[in-house]
Amino acid sequence: MVFFLDYLQHKRDCQFKQNERIERIKALSRYRGPFTPSDRQIIDRPIEELVEDVHKGALQPATLLDTYGKVALKAHEKTNCVTEVMISEAEGWIRDGSINFKGPLAGIPISLKDTINVGGFDSTVGFSSFVGKKYAEDGPTVRLLKDAGAVPYVKTNLPITLLSFESTNDVWGRCTNPHNSKYSPGGSTGGESALLALGGRIGIGSDVAGSVRAPAHFSGIYSLRCSTGRWPKAGFSTSMPGQEGVPSVYSPMTRTLNDLTYFTRAVVGMQPWKYDYSVHPLAWRPEIEKEYAAKSKLRIGILRTDGVVDPSPACQRALEEAEAAMKLAGHEIVEIDPPSPYEALYLGAHLLNADGCQMFKSFMRFGEWNDPGADQLDWLMRLSRPLKYIYYLWVKYVRRDDIWAGLIQGWHQKTAYENWQLVAKREAYRSKWFEWWNQVDIDCILTHTNATPAVPHDGMKDAVSSCGYTFLFNVLDYTAGCVPITHVDKNRDQLPSGFDIRKLNGVAQGAYKLYDANDMHGLPVAIQVVGRRLEEEKVLALMKRVEDALGDNKYKLLEID
Template identity: 50%
Template sequence: MREKKFSKKGMRLKKWTRRVQHQASHLFMLLSYKGYLWKEQERTQRINIASLPSEYHSPLDASDHEILAVPITQLIINVSSGKWKRTTILHAYGKCALRAHEKTNCLTEVMIAEAHTTASNADAQHDKGESDSRLQPLAGVPVSLKDTVCVKGFDSCIGYSAWTGKPATHDAALASLLLDAGAIPFVKTAVPITLLSFESSSAVFRRCTNPHSPHHSPGGSSGGEAALIALCGSRVGIGTDVAGSVRIPAHYSGVYTVKASAGRFLKTGCVTSMPGQEGIPAVYSPMARTLEDLESFWKGVFEMKPWNYDHSVLEMPWRMVDLKDVKVRFGVMWDDGVVPPSPPCRRALEEVVTSLRKAGYEVVDFDPPDPYEGLKIAAQLLLADGLRTATSPIRLFEPNDPGMSQALTWLRLPSILQSLYSLYVRYIRRDPIYAGLLECVRTKSVREHYALVAERERYRAKWFEKWRSEDLYFLLCVPNALPAVPNGGMKKGWKACGYTFLFNLLDYTAGVLPVTRVDSSRDALSPVELKRLKSRNAISREAYEMYDAQTMHGLPIGVQVVGKRLEEERVLEGMMIVEKTLRERGVVYELLQP
């Protein structure tokens, strides 16, 4: 009886808390009309018929489908030869982008009208013979951009209402390069406020949803980009990654990406929620519908010599990689020591391992230097300032991401309460994994931060030696323990990020490709299995409270292919090997079609 009484009180407290949060959110909307409702109205106006040529609101026709079906290499050839107009290509992708937005709410800044003018002018110059598209490696390619990329005349508010109505006065280095390469930036895409979430929601733009299910997340922080590409609203786009922010959306939404190492891709002139945070450097990286598109885009960018646009880019031209006559050795990391992979994620990894072995590749189990140690170091570096920088632009009553709200509450507790609760988790709850994270994730002094950077370098050295001793070319693992989480799932799932965050800490190149989908019958967990997975630690328990093979049925599942630092070309080749061997066994991931 007493337990029931406490249970009822707990339920009443939760309902009261939700009611207060809901009312606070409404109060924020009233107090911040300019930064909230005004911004949404601006977006609607940019989409409506009066702002755009009527072609963008007409149904897709046969010529549109023909354009949407070709890889960007053929698209560029057709533009350069004069077979297709840039405006014709933009019509097709603009239509699809607006349809994708209607389904998922994936767009922030709609730049289609301005992109149409750019495309029309380029077409006119080409017709007059005043320009040679053959000299532009990305001629006519519509490119979508994460909201963080500055484009002159448009906001980059990244979900902060305080940053709305402040259009950029200049193009970021990346935007300048794309325009010079003949590409057409045409939309910007949704992110979570603070950029520190595997969801993509903010009060300014509301929630972006998964292209396969409106009840699940598309990933984050590049979730809008993944949703748009998955629905063929863009063939290639740009995201950023500091803990998995292009790889998790690729896994959740079913697209392709390669996370670059620091210094390989342009980033100067873009906005961020944590300027100056270099303990775990954020990196810009492309995302695409196919591996062929991904490689073509990388090559096109590097033909433009990006180091001439951005001082932070290493002068390292694109290198040709041929692994046909090389004995390629794959390692497999089955578990990060914190949250074991769910059935569909493990099944996808097993499919890849089986396919590679049947094709004659050597695949070995890899026992890495403690990934849990890496998670602790990475978490401390990323949250070293106690989230003060990332949350400082948030206005009074402005809702934050649920996961970051939890982290903020912990970081602002008095140290005595942090210590007492950590002791409780370690010795009463008997959960050393969760306790270890709680004990170390505190606001750091400059001296403590220096010590953490030194610890990071020691940890990187361990991995370097282990990788070399195993003579690996690539490492395979899941991108995350779960498929796409339910909307609001970061309240429980934000700590389960070890499979991606680890490679940000190491600064390794890492790609994700879609392999299969959740199957409600094959991937169901028995009560006994579910209990076992939840019993590992509090992080695993909260993650598996969200797992439901029935509601997740049909969601994409990816596999992560990891290489060493600055091995973008090699990782792309490794992903091609994986996809080729899967196809040879009849395992083909079917993309969503327009």
Template identity: 50%
Template sequence: MFSYLAHRRACYAKQQERRDRIQSLSPVYQAPLTSIEKNILSKPVADIVSSVQSGSLKPSDILRAYGKAALKAHAATNCLTEICIPEAEEWAKNCNTKGPLAGMPVSLKDEHAIEGFDATVGYSAWVGKKMKKDSALVRLLRAAGAVPYVKTNVPITMLSFECANEVFGTTTNPHGKDFAPGGSSGGEAALLACGGSRIGVGSDVAGSVRIPSHYSGTYTIKSSSYRFLKSGNAHSSIPGEEGVPVSLSPMTRTLEDLETFWKAVMSMKPWEYDHAVLPIPWRDLDLSNQKGLRWGVMWDDGVAAPSPACHRALHTVAKTLEARGHKVISITPPSPYEGLKLAALLLMADGCKCCIEPIRTGEFNDPGVVEALAMFRTPRIIKKLYAWYLRYIKRDPLYADLVEVWSEKTVPEYLALVSQREAYRERWYEFMNEQDLDFVLTVPNSLPAVPHGGMKEGWKACGYTFLWNLLDYTAGIMPVTHVDRVRDALGAFKPRNAIEAGQYRMYNADKMHGLPVGVQVVGRRLQEEKVLEGMKIIQNLLREDGNAYVPLDLMD
């Protein structure tokens, strides 16, 4: 009872604090956007930075435009957590106007540590625990001239493709309020998609920057571990987890801004701010005139086949590349299902104990995590019997295999999994060499954005993104098209397993009409520059064909 009451008090206090901070802002932030401010919002990051460096644009004016836009996006989607705008006004006045991000507002996922602000990541128990110092990333951003101004919502535990918690509420997809914006960097994607930010930073351990970009229509490149800064963020749902390395990564509204942001951060020598970052400067590449690039297409991960909408987006990209002389081949790589199984067992080797430890009595938990916990808590003998039933009665050996091994691991069992991970990575290394692949193309997920509550069914179907975390490969997401209720209608379909059946119970092209659909571009480990070039090739070819993706604009 006392735990529940403390939970309710913390949620009320935090929501009231957010309301008070918004209401206490200067009235200028509540006024409509002016034509000058709309012009600022329309400028690429590179142009804004150049204008600040030349003195033709003031950082305070830029902050005012983005502050207004962020509040408008928040009113539409409930995407913000911490409102740092009053402090940001001072930061803007004193920012480095000669830096590579001079005067540019930057939004941050809630987990990022900004001195004096909470980083609750949706746990009511962490309300009021102000960060005592900036993270390595925030310190670098300030040195580069950037201005952090808002933080964005996440799902409780940060282990979901949805974006809901009781501290801040549910964030909705800008393209359809009945759908999730993705997770765990869902608030970041919603803010970017609305135009309330142009550049931000999320984190990814199973798809947490890529799925939001796919669901909401934004751009990202999940870095390999230790390429981008991540030290100094005190709060994590699985502290110390290394079996599947987490990567902090930029998220942006446009591909051009993604390139600008990556180059700006790397120009600041991030290894001088974060002990964990590898000292690898940005390596400029230009692949625009190379026709001999080899693109391997993974059409199906063997677990959940891409829905018609997602398959169409991938097919469009593959055929566009092929028509321009690129070598596009269908591939059958080392078992993606095996990768999903290994990644899941490694990430949740503790039986989900760490991620639920801060949750108070009666506090909401993500439906997918609830399902995972139920499986962990089921006695092993019951799981064995259920697996037998799935395997021999339901004829579903794939799901039976997952159920049978779903248990908390001992240290020797965990180390054995790490050894299996390394052997699996070796198989992929050999496969990529044998096929001489420059890139792998695949869908980000079998579905477009799921309806709220969809992780109860969809939490197991994360293999298209989770695989690349296990391998520590670089993986980018770019929006390509939108769901079309006619072209993407589902015909006769017989699910191959329980995971696929759960996914397809949610697919409805009519209700999903207009939602963004992305494609995933994958490179090898530490190939962020090359993946960016691959994404640029695809975008330029789609533009030439008149198929360029048009971002959502809620600022008119």
């Protein structure tokens, strides 16, 4: 009876939030209609020009909100990307002096992942048990944004648990890819990427295993995974409070690279350490940005595979195009063989789920839908140890799959002693990378963002462990930027004849079950530009060097309807 009542409350709370969203959108009749020439001009203008016009009084913040409110409603109608609709409240914030329009983001509407706490709104994280728990005041990050002049106007969709490259939950429903509705926009910051691809300006997401980079890759936008302590993270809700084995970081996401650099520079320039105790008091370093913008010959390491899932043809082609462009521009390409990325996947997976998946499950109600990928992690975690050991033996000695067997081995809730051992191994692994990078002496690494383009809906059931290209840099805590390069081409990106999925390891099989160049035709494909810890200035400068080298062949943004 208790379970039944819990389920009924779950359904009521989901319906309440969806009805609330419908009513809020209905009240925004003046934000409907086609884009005007003025709207299109605003969407296409550099952010610096918009801010300067607001400072001079030549452009009103309300005008910018009109445009981006329209963008959000159109994007939501197409992809179900928006959760909390804050546009009416934003109109009030513009009028009542809540926002500093002298700041570096003056008047710029900003979208926020649903986890970010805004006064007067829920932060559901996709859990119905979080419904009706409105925050009394803005969290520190939102206060910083308003002091910088930004106008929060919508929150965006995500996966329940936050452990997925999809963005679906019972509270808000399924978010779809802006290029192809049969595919995911990414996760866990997928609603953000869908909105930005369809004309949004700037936003904030979080990343624990690739959650701002996979959405950028899946949806065709730009993002930067900052190192811990460089971007504020206070004032957020989460599915895994207390998890520090692989710390989650909040980071910027934008429609254009210019906006990404401007936005990152502006937030760091606001001295976020005065808002959030966890931020390092490290000012923006323009001299580093200038150094790598002007360096005549870069030494670039190419990571072609993580040794777990080789890149699909589309992703391989994207990296090769970026590599060829940089080589043509006169830069040195270095084939690299770093410390095993598989070790990072193992350590990250076991650290991230050291609690036995208990924490995220503690917020779930009876009958609440779970992400298929997170459900797989939990199912294997709950499997009795004798059965799990038999499964491990079968995978290792019958299938002869050391990769998947290694991940299965020890997949159980960790004691404090076991967790400390993993943390010690993580630190030793970081030390190996530190010494290796010193020896190879490269400026950056270019690599894939994922082995495949976007996954189809519910595809994370198969591909849940196929996250090594992003997860690696969370374990290392390196700065990593995502640059869209091209689109899947059904004529150029077919699997080679004779390709046999049965010969792949279990992780790679899960990824390649989903790869179909015909169905994926037109989906975006991105690469990562990777630096070391706290090298945000450098990585952003190098992202621009890559894009400039591509010239007329650089990625074409999605057309705005």
